[in-house]
Each structure stands twice: as C-alpha cells, then as structure tokens.
Amino acid sequence: MSLSQLQLQQQWQQHCRSSSSRVQQQQSTRRWQANCVHRATKRQVSCKAVANVQSPAAATAPTPGARDMSASLTLPNIRSSLIRQEDSIIFTLIERAQFAQNPLVYQPGGVEVPAYSKDGKQYSLMEYILRETEQLHGKVRRYTSPDEHAFYPEELPAMVLPPLEYPSILAPAADAININSQIMSIYLNSLLPAIAALGDDGNYGSAATLDVLALQALSKRIHYGKFVAEAKFRAKPEEYTALIKNQDAAALMDLLTDRKVELAVVERVRLKAATFGQDVNPAAQQQQQQDHQQQHEQVYKIEPDVLAKMYDDVVMPLTKDVQVAYLLRRLDHE
C-alpha cells in the first residue's frame, strides 16, 4: 500500500470512529444548529449550502444579521465540497455492492408496497422508499435548499418548519434545472449493473435503502454544477457573458472544461475506492507477515476502476451538463 493510500485509509478509519461517537455527533449537531440559517425557497441560502459553499452576493433582501459571504463562492471552496461528496458516493456504492441486484426491487409491484400512482399502478419498492423519504425530508425543508433536488418535486409536502429569508447564491434560473430523472435512469440501467452482482439475495429493503442514499448523493454532486458554474461565471464574467448571449452551448462546455482537473478527480476516486473498498484485517495481515507469506492479491468490494470510470463517464459529464444548462439561463432575469 502506498503512503497516500495508507493516509487515506487512516483518515477514513478516523472519520468512521469519530462519526460513530455519539457525543461528538451531538456537539457537531449543536454547532451546526447554532451556525445554520434556513431558507424557504431555492432562492435563499440553506444550512448545507452555507456550510459547503458559503454564500453569495445578496440578490434578495436578507434577514437582518445574515452574513454576505459571497467572497467564499470560489472554485477551490466548491471543489473541496465536491471532494467531500465523493466520500459519501463511493462509500454508499460500496455498501450497495454487498447486495445482489435484486431486480424485483425496481419492478412496479415486484415487492408489495402500500402505495400507487394516480393511474392505479403499484410503485416499485425502491420508488416507494424514495417517495416516502422525500415526503419526510420535504417537511423539514430539505428541498428548499439550493443544493438539494427532489426526484418527485411535483409531490412535495407542505413544510412543518417556517420559512426564513436569506440572500440567494444562484441566479433565479437555477430553480428550473433538475436532471434527476436522467440520473435515475443512468443509475438503474448502467451504474447498478456495474456494481452489484446479478441475482436475487432477498435483501430488498437494504438494497433499496442504499439505492436511495446513492441516488441522493449523486444528485447533490451533479447539481453542484450550478455552484461551480456560478463561481466560474463570477471569475470571468465578460467571457461567459459573450457566450451566453450567443447561446453557444458548445463553447460554454469548452470554456468550463478542465481536463487536467478531471483526470485528477478520476485518480482520486480510484484511490479512494481502493482504500475504502478493501477488507481491512490487521490480524490476518500481521500473521501473513510473520509467516513470510506472499501478500494475497487484494480483493475489492467494487473494482476501483469501475468507480473511476463512473466518474469519468457519468458523474462529471452530467455535472458539466448542469453547468451548461445553468449558464445558458444565467442572464435570463437581468
């Protein structure tokens, strides 16, 4: 194992230990609550957006006392958030990979659930869990946050928490961009078959619950393209404005693409997948060393190349599509 692999592994183990500490969790929840600001619509700043991105120039009248943190909407800050989000995506997919594909989970009525579409079709188990999750999370304003996007936005419930006014980060056009149906389709048709073994192991609830976590993490990462695009626009307003005025999607794609950064992302994902996805068994390793046995070839929970390729072929291209879609409409309300 290389030094950086070892460091990553140590960091990950430390992260797991600290996140399982109830006291620390409570402390960080209290800190989070103390620092948080809430918003009622996507035009305002959420707790998570403040924590991850900080905030932008105020386009709406903020609640008195709300900080204007537009200086923090920089590419390095946003990239740090993308790096943190990688951990959740990789870890959740590794967890999902321990179960078989379980095709019944995705078939409408494949597993009995007490929920039907308006035309009387029973939902699949996965859709049922995702819809129910969105109903609960929607009540506590999850989808008012600019970095969260519902898979069933037309059916969100009334909120139980009152709205607050905070300065907006993104241009108004951001609200209309939601590519979750595309993310769902790619997840079910390409990603899931690439990470989970064929077959049915009966772990329907676990598989579907992990699907929901993976879909939410992917959706958040991909729609973060809105923040990336806003930061890039602010860094080069003249260049972007000219292309936006010409509605030149191809040139916008060229301008925002940085292949060197993409290759670094792919390599980092490969390294994280290799680190998080190996069975860590120090006792067995020590015994092997004592017995001067040859190291067995490492078996990963998911082949690191699969996740690296997923980032290169799916996650980053979709993030860039979101960036272009946002930029094309960036000046609509000016």
Ligand SMILES: O=C(O)C(=O)C[C@]1(C(=O)O)C=C[C@@H](O)C=C1
């Ligand atoms: O970091 C950036 O500059 C981004 O635009 C984000 C991102 C990515 O999705 O990770 C997308 C496009 C770039 O080519 C490089 C990376």
